[in-house]
Amino acid sequence: MFGELGSGAKISNLGLEAVNVNGTGESIGGLVGYKFRANITTSYCTGSVTGNSRVGGLVGCNGGSITACYSTSTVTGENEIGGLVGFNNNDVGRASSRGTIYYCYSAGSVSGISSIGGLVGSGGGIVTSCLWDVEVSGQAGSIGGFGLTTAEMMDPNMFGLN
Numbered sequence: 001m002f003g004e005l006g007s008g009a010k011i012s013n014l015g016l017e018a019v020n021v022n023g024t025g026e027s028i029g030g031l032v033g034y035k036f037r038a039n040i041t042t043s044y045c046t047g048s049v050t051g052n053s054r055v056g057g058l059v060g061c062n063g064g065s066i067t068a069c070y071s072t073s074t075v076t077g078e079n080e081i082g083g084l085v086g087f088n089n090n091d092v093g094r095a096s097s098r099g100t101i102y103y104c105y106s107a108g109s110v111s112g113i114s115s116i117g118g119l120v121g122s123g124g125g126i127v128t129s130c131l132w133d134v135e136v137s138g139q140a141g142s143i144g145g146f147g148l149t150t151a152e153m154m155d156p157n158m159f160g161l162n
Helices: 150-154
Strands: 002-005 009-011 015-022 026-028 031-042 044-050 052-056 061-068 074-076 079-084 085-088 098-100 114-117 120-123 126-128 129-133 147-148
Touching: 026 044, 044 052, 052 120, 074 079, 120 147, 126 150, 129 150, 147 150
Parallel strands: 002 031, 009 031, 015 044, 026 052, 031 061, 044 074, 052 079, 061 085, 061 098, 079 114, 085 120, 098 126, 129 147
Antiparallel strands: 026 031, 026 061, 052 061, 052 085, 079 085, 079 120, 114 120
C-alpha cells in the first residue's frame, strides 16, 4: 500500500485483506515497506508478502511506532523476515527513530534463510506486550515478543479477558 512513510506520518484504523505483495528488494511490507518516525495504530494486514530482505507481514523496516496492530499474512523472503516486522530499528543514538512495537501480534506462516522471527526478524528496538503464534508461523524465536501455541493465542484467559 505504502512504499515509504516519512517523519510525522500516521496511519490509524486501516485493514488490508488478501494482499499479494511481491517485492524484489528490501523493506517490503503488507502495509508499509519502510517507515521512519511514523506511527501506525490499530491496523492489520492479511494475505501474502514476499521479498528479499527486511520483509514483514505489516511493515518491512520499522523506525517509528506500531501500536495495537496485527498480521496474519504469510511472509517469505531471504534475510530479516518477520511475521509483523522484518527489521525493527534499534538506533539508540536517535531515540525518535528507534522502532517501537506495543500490543501487537502475528499469526501467519514465516519462512526465510536467516534472521527469521515469528514476530520480528531482526534489529532490536522496543517490543512490549506482543505475541506470535509459534505453530502457525513455524518459528520458535523472534526479536522480542512472546511465542504462544495456537490454543494459547485463542484462549481469552491468557489475556485476562474472562
